[in-house]
Amino acid sequence: MRSGLGSRVFSEQHNAGRFGVLGAHWFDVVRTLAGAIGQRSLSAAERAEIAAFFAERDQAALPGFGLARGANLLVIQAEALQGWTIGATVAGQEITPFLNRLRARALYYGAVVDITAQGMTSDAEYAILNSQYPLGQGAVAFLRAGNRFETVAHALKAAGYATLSAHPFKRGFWNRATLHPATASTARCSTASSARGR
Template sequence: MSVQAPGPLGYHTLEAFKSASKAFYNSSTNDKKEITDWFKYNDENLKPNEYFGIFKNKNVIFLQIESMENFVINHKINGKEITPFLNKLTKQCLYFNNFYEQNNGANSIDCDFMINTSVYPLGDRITATNYGENIYQNSLPRLLNNIGYTTISTHAEEHGEFNWTELHKNGFGAQDLWSIKDYNYDEVVGYGLSDKSFFTQLSEKLKNVKPPFFLQMPTLSSHGPFNIDNKYRQLNLPKEIDESYLGGYFESLHYTDSQIELFFNKLKQYNLLDNSVIVIYGDHAGVHKYYNDSIQKLDFDNNWWKEYDHKLPLIIYSANAPAQNITASGGQVDMLPTISYLLGLDKSLYKDTSMGRVLVNTNRDATIIKGNNIKGTIKDSEEEKHLLDAYSIGEKIIKDNYLSIDTKKEH
């Protein structure tokens, strides 16, 4: 796609410009000290609590749900639950209800980047396509590779889409990549391969993977503009709402919710569920992010859905896991340290390279989102400055390739 748009000459000119820009970006000794000091403050140095290692040696499955915002969880419309299966899960597992989108210059691929590296992405360009050659020594797949996990990234898309294959294989160190070529493209719902088909085929592939394994995958059916076909609509919404972006959004997530339940049933059928941790989260906001002006004109069900709070759901399920609402304010950069902690990894493996916090063991209740907008409650001016510097520190880390396997020794 990058070659076709400008033509071969234009493409090589653009690549030359990008290479020159990187060559002229020289980090200073002061930049390196700023990064080191930022990580030092970020480490809360807390003693382990009851959550440490509770999922040790279990398979880990990341379900990245397209455009899923938290406001749909535990809500009904027209007398029906929007996400009945996820609602049930929130009462059986760890549910993080103050979890925020932190995407910056991109959307879904920024989420891929943050959950795997725990680094804030760039705002002036797309990190994955402009700095896809960077290598992150303490990415989540590499941490798990080092303790014997099989690590897999899969997208129901072509290899070149937003450079996801280079990012996951080279940048994060995932051992195996499964693209759309590894699936039968037999049903389309919404934006691409239906969630039903994707989850069904994926579960069948996982039963042949040597445990323990780590798998991450994004869904597609709830992608905007949420024009899900009538035969998949189950909520019987009023005509005006059904024909709006809001109605399509509700119906799309209702459909995806039922396919997540199907996936759980498949994992149980293949004896995978009891020994797995299922991590379910939104990649970025959806109907509020892209169609807010349109939906604000609607008047429906006392308008409880109108606020754009930037919250995404984060649900971590495992058999016999504690049922707990985690209220600490956090975001996508916190997933790597939080999952690592729950799996029992020593924090020395990631504390000096992770910009996130362990959300099940933290004394802080604030995070930062795009636009340097602080969410939660800060304790003092020092914590405020720490948060306000986060995206600029992330930029320095990325543009200097600070966390590279090759360059880390120099720092």
């Protein structure tokens, strides 16, 4: 929050200081309109190509599809954890013993790359839950909070699973009080007072 990027994402003070209060409002209006205008519609040929891709993919047998049907799915997002720490040791001591034990019982994908942008943490949540790239500028958590999301949690709920989205930090951080209920059948975010006690 104290970094330059944090102040630009969560506060317009930077723009108000540069452009004045009215200028900051105009900047925000122009940025919003440019984002709306810049979204081009797909042509009929592009739509047909996408439909053909998914139709062909639906016909292909996906390797391992349904392999874990009926099993529990747990997604843990660990802030600022780097992949090399999983399985690594220092002086014979495991760095991540709990995660190592989980990995031994799970499907593990170690070739994941960072595709987050200005939304950082919230971009990671969005990418994992929606299987889509986040926005190149700004955060989906704020700029597209009113969207209707179809997440992995929705697919699991349709298959008979109960889903829960939980986070131990403040409800307003990255707009989780709005987004978590939209991405799972049940959501839990702590209140500001309980977050301070952690």
